Amino acid sequence: MTFNNLLQMIIAALFFMVFTFCTWYEGSEILDRPLEWKYSTHFTKVDDDQALDANDISNFDHFVYAAKFKPLFPFFMVLAASYLIILTGYILFKRxxxxxxxxxxxxxxxxxxxxxxxxxxxxxxxxxxxxxxxxxxxxxxxxxxxxxxxxxxxxxxxx
CATH class of the missing domain: 1.10.287 (Helix Hairpins)
Structure with a gap:
């Protein structure tokens, strides 16, 4: 792996981590919106007859909520992940x-x-x-x- 490829990997990974944190933070708004729990908590199964507390909501559901209603950082997160995947494929299969x-x-x-x-x-x-x-x-x-x-x-x- 060349220095250029390594530098690209490090920068893309840093961007991915920053965008992931921002997405998780924006998605934490779901904790304040119990009416949305039924539709945006795919990882925390919520039924009509099941009473939940905000502490029961999975952290992965923060990403679902953010992707649905505040898509800027989730979009950049997926874009950075896609770049990392393509760069990894290029490094592995360039020959x-x-x-x-x-x-x-x-x-x-x-x-x-x-x-x-x-x-x-x-x-x-x-x-x-x-x-x-x-x-x-x-x-x-x-x-x-x-x-x-x-x-x-x-x-x-x-x-």
Missing amino acids: SIKKMALFLLGLGVLFLLSTGFVSNSTTVGGNIFTAFFLIGGMIAIIGAALYYFRMPTGLHTEV
């Missing part, structure tokens, strides 16, 4: 065109599948993440095709 193309294809399919999970949301954050995962998935799949079918160096002919 193999087929493996790198397959990696990008898998990431694109994962993004498109993620679109299905958030596409039915009626919140602003849901719409933002639907668009991000859809566009990101298409870009990754197109990138995989371009990477796979690129002309190898040394075979270019001048006309």
Whole structure:
């Protein structure tokens, strides 16, 4: 791994950690909104007949709430995580065109599948993440095709 790649990894990881903390902090607003517990607590199962205290809400539900209603930091968090994943794939597979193309294809399919999970949301954050995962998935799949079918160096002919 080159120094440039290591520096990119460190900076992206730092951004990811800062955005994760900001997302968690903004999502902690769910503790003050008991009417939203039924719809935004996917990790803490809340039923109509189950009485909960704010202390029972899982920390992961803070991220769900933030992504739904305050999507700026969750968006940046997912963007930083995506960059880290792509950079890791590049570092691991840069010597193999087929493996790198397959990696990008898998990431694109994962993004498109993620679109299905958030596409039915009626919140602003849901719409933002639907668009991000859809566009990101298409870009990754197109990138995989371009990477796979690129002309190898040394075979270019001048006309």
